[in-house]
Amino acid sequence: MSDLLLLVPFVAVILLNLLPKRARGAALWIAFGVLVLEVAAAFVERFATIDVSVFAVLERIFPFHLATDGLAGLLMLCAGLVGMAALLVARKMFEDADDRFFFSNLVLVALVGINGIAMVRDLFSLYVFVEVTAVATFILITARRMAGTEGDQAFEGAWKYILLSVIASVLMLTAVGFFLLSTGEITLAAAKEALATRDPLAWIAMGLFLCGLFVKGALVPFHGWLADAYTAAPAPVSVFMAGVVTKASGVFALLRIASSTLGGAAPGREILLVVGAVTIVVGAFLALTQTNMKRMLAYSSVSQMGYIVLALGGDPRLGILAAGLHFFNHAISKSQLFANAAAIEKELGTLNMDEMGGLGSRMPVTAGTSAVATLSIAGLPPLAGFWSKLLIVLALWSAKEYAFAAVAILASLVTLAYFLSLQRKVFFGKPQDKWAAVRETSPGLLVPVVALALITIALGVAFPFALKILWGGGA
Amino acid sequence: MTIEIPQSFWLYFTFFALLLLDGLWLMLATRNLVRILIGIEILMKSVTLFLIAAGVLTGRLALAQSLVITVIVIEVVVVVVIAGVILGFFRKHDSLDVGNTRDMKG
Amino acid sequence: MIWFTILLVLLVLAALWASMTTALLRATLGLALTSALLSVVLFAMGATLAAVMELSVCAGLISVVLVSVTSLTQPRSVKEAIADRRSHLRRFWPLPLVLIAAGVGLSFVHAPIDIVIRLPGGDGDVRTVLWSMRQLDLFGQILILLAGVFGVLVLFRKEAK
Numbered sequence: 001m002s003d004l005l006l007l008v009p010f011v012a013v014i015l016l017n018l019l020p021k022r023a024r025g026a027a028l029w030i031a032f033g034v035l036v037l038e039v040a041a042a043f044v045e046r047f048a049t050i051d052v053s054v055f056a057v058l059e060r061i062f063p064f065h066l067a068t069d070g071l072a073g074l075l076m077l078c079a080g081l082v083g084m085a086a087l088l089v090a091r092k093m094f095e096d097a098d099d100r101f102f103f104s105n106l107v108l109v110a111l112v113g114i115n116g117i118a119m120v121r122d123l124f125s126l127y128v129f130v131e132v133t134a135v136a137t138f139i140l141i142t143a144r145r146m147a148g149t150e151g152d153q154a155f156e157g158a159w160k161y162i163l164l165s166v167i168a169s170v171l172m173l174t175a176v177g178f179f180l181l182s183t184g185e186i187t188l189a190a191a192k193e194a195l196a197t198r199d200p201l202a203w204i205a206m207g208l209f210l211c212g213l214f215v216k217g218a219l220v221p222f223h224g225w226l227a228d229a230y231t232a233a234p235a236p237v238s239v240f241m242a243g244v245v246t247k248a249s250g251v252f253a254l255l256r257i258a259s260s261t262l263g264g265a266a267p268g269r270e271i272l273l274v275v276g277a278v279t280i281v282v283g284a285f286l287a288l289t290q291t292n293m294k295r296m297l298a299y300s301s302v303s304q305m306g307y308i309v310l311a312l313g314g315d316p317r318l319g320i321l322a323a324g325l326h327f328f329n330h331a332i333s334k335s336q337l338f339a340n341a342a343a344i345e346k347e348l349g350t351l352n353m354d355e356m357g358g359l360g361s362r363m364p365v366t367a368g369t370s371a372v373a374t375l376s377i378a379g380l381p382p383l384a385g386f387w388s389k390l391l392i393v394l395a396l397w398s399a400k401e402y403a404f405a406a407v408a409i410l411a412s413l414v415t416l417a418y419f420l421s422l423q424r425k426v427f428f429g430k431p432q433d434k435w436a437a438v439r440e441t442s443p444g445l446l447v448p449v450v451a452l453a454l455i456t457i458a459l460g461v462a463f464p465f466a467l468k469i470l471w472g473g474g475a
Numbered sequence: 476m477t478i479e480i481p482q483s484f485w486l487y488f489t490f491f492a493l494l495l496l497d498g499l500w501l502m503l504a505t506r507n508l509v510r511i512l513i514g515i516e517i518l519m520k521s522v523t524l525f526l527i528a529a530g531v532l533t534g535r536l537a538l539a540q541s542l543v544i545t546v547i548v549i550e551v552v553v554v555v556v557i558a559g560v561i562l563g564f565f566r567k568h569d570s571l572d573v574g575n576t577r578d579m580k581g
Numbered sequence: 582m583i584w585f586t587i588l589l590v591l592l593v594l595a596a597l598w599a600s601m602t603t604a605l606l607r608a609t610l611g612l613a614l615t616s617a618l619l620s621v622v623l624f625a626m627g628a629t630l631a632a633v634m635e636l637s638v639c640a641g642l643i644s645v646v647l648v649s650v651t652s653l654t655q656p657r658s659v660k661e662a663i664a665d666r667r668s669h670l671r672r673f674w675p676l677p678l679v680l681i682a683a684g685v686g687l688s689f690v691h692a693p694i695d696i697v698i699r700l701p702g703g704d705g706d707v708r709t710v711l712w713s714m715r716q717l718d719l720f721g722q723i724l725i726l727l728a729g730v731f732g733v734l735v736l737f738r739k740e741a742k
Binding site for chain 3: 480481485486488489490492493494496497498500501504505506507509510512513514516517520523524527528530531534535536537538539540541542543544545547548549550551552554555556558559560561562563565571
């Protein structure tokens with residue numbers, strides 16, 4: 001049945017393209033429907049073992065080696081929710097029907113890629129699906145914008161992403177080659193055994209593979225492409241990328257590898273701790289200096305990815321839970337913030353925060369939801385982000401990494417600082433004259449942000465009860 | 476194949492490294508977009524060589540070839556998409572010089 | 582064995598020529614030549630199917646794509662073309678020296694990692710492996726081709742607006 005997760009969006013894309021031109025307007029809603037199925041599938045934990053004859057037939061025709069588990073379910077849930085938000089934003093931000101059509105198609109293709117990343121048990125197949133997602137994203141970033149005034153930015157953002165993505169691919173493929181030399185196989189299970197035997201080839205291979213993933217996931221020092229790409233991309237694409245794509249290609253694969261191969265391996269843990277800490281700090285300080293709203297959000301994403309990596313360096317079980325929770329929280333809140341930015345871009349026509357001010361009274365819903373998201377990411381109770389930050393600190397503390405726990409806490413202050421700066425510049429104060437005519441944005445853009453904000457609040461308040469479910473599913 | 480081919484890791488690794496260096500240099504040192512694409516291609520060739528070499532050295536040639544076939548397909552699509560991006564850039568700027576757009580700061 | 586090494590050297594030389602030649606079209610030709618030589622190398626190594634794919638797809642299809650892009654993007658200004666050629670060699674002359682140095686250096690490195698052991702376990706036929714073990718990769722190929730189709734549709738559209 002895990003095959004269905006790959007086949008359904010794929011078939012949906014085929015169907016969308018068989019639709020007559022007049023019916024293409026429905027494309028967005030069909031894609032939305034597929035994403036609803038995605039979210040549903042994420043909750044049906046034991047579906048992989050349901051014994052129904054139809055599924056057995058599928059398994060014979062498409063014997064993919066896939067496995068679903070709690071971790072896969074996590075990514076699928078994020079992909080579904082973020083995808084839905086992105087589609088809703090696209091509905092309002094893309095005025096051209098063709099743009100909406102291609103966006104829906106490419107989101108579905110990327111969805112298959114992400115589902116693949118979630119479920120594979122093989123390093124090379126992981127590379128293949130990462131590439132599928134990457135190519136779909138290349139196209140999403142550059143389409144349409146090239147003709148507009150933001151053409152320069154669109155190109156440079158896409159180009160840096162493409163170049164670094166190619167380098168990451170080369171790193172990952174070289175790693176596959178070294179794994180082949182070491183064990184003759186490229187499955188995750190074989191890699192785990194090879195690492196355990198301290199084979200130097202296997203260690204080189206894993207190091208190279210991780211570097212490739214660090215580049216795809218924009219961890220320091222390979223974070224250079226993220227800000228340009230997120231800023232240059234059209235608003236719905238930024239929502240989708242920030243919410244799930246970058247995470248799936250980078251940090252999620254780390255989560256998967258950490259939970260199945262590295263275990264408590266010492267040098268691996270130290271590398272994760274250092275990379276995580278440096279990423280958090282560099283990302284946070286870079287975010288502090290930005291004037292473009294999307295750029296600040298982009299560097300904030302870099303910083304938050306650092307938290308996930310840092311968590312993996314702590315106590316194994318607690319760390320994976322903390323990382324997974326932070327993964328989810330960030331997906332929800334960051335995509336919501338980019339949707340907020342989309343609303344502001346639509347109503348104001350600019351993303352330069354120095355030109356804004358006093359929007360709180362003009363766009364109350366946008367202001368309120370963005371406050372929820374920023375406070376959650378900064379880690380304030382009783383929002384969801386507080387719990388994930390707490391778990392990260394606990395994971396580090398129980399592994400006796402006191403220095404890194406301190407870094408995590410202190411960096412939260414910087415996070416709060418730049419987010420407060422964002423809130424102050426954009427929403428507080430008196431509205432400038434030129435924004436006198438600005439009104440709250442259309443309901444189409446408000447529905448996703450309100451929904452995502454509600455999830456953040458609900459998870460935060462109900463977390464102690466949710467913990468029981470997550471502990472069983474994610475660890 | 477009955478022809479005797481070398482079984483030396485360092486031989487294959489050396490030439491893999493040389494091709495890699497050549498591709499990287501090209502990617503980094505040129506300002507022409509199409510040349511960067513050629514550099515990307517040379518990089519992919521180096522990896523192709525390395526994968527097949529790994530297959531030869533470990534006796535897993537069938538697996539290595541399967542991997543390489545997939546890599547080549549991915550390579551083609553990536554080249555086509557990048558060519559599309561370059562075309563879009565050219566249509567806007569009438570130039571293939573990437574130096575024209577170094578205007579994003581920070 | 583010596584001719585095989587010569588083949589590899591020719592491969593690197595072709596790549597070097599493709600990198601250093603001043604005219605873009607010649608560089609594209611150089612890349613096609615590199616692909617062809619790699620295909621011969623792969624064939625010599627026993628990877629016949631991969632060699633065929635490399636020859637037909639890389640030396641063939643990709644060269645066609647590159648030549649099309651080159652011809653579609655002829656620089657309007659002759660000055661830019663000339664300036665590009667001149668600055669090109671200035672940045673690239675160290676490359677052959679670097680490559681020779683790296684080649685010589687690496688050939689003297691014989692670190693304790695002396696792999697070469699043929700691992701136990703069967704090999705099998707490529708077609709069997711591809712179609713019965715790596716179906717997921719095949720599905721991935723179909724997916725990426727689909728993405729490529731969208732790429733062409735979206736990126737190569739005429740500026741009709």
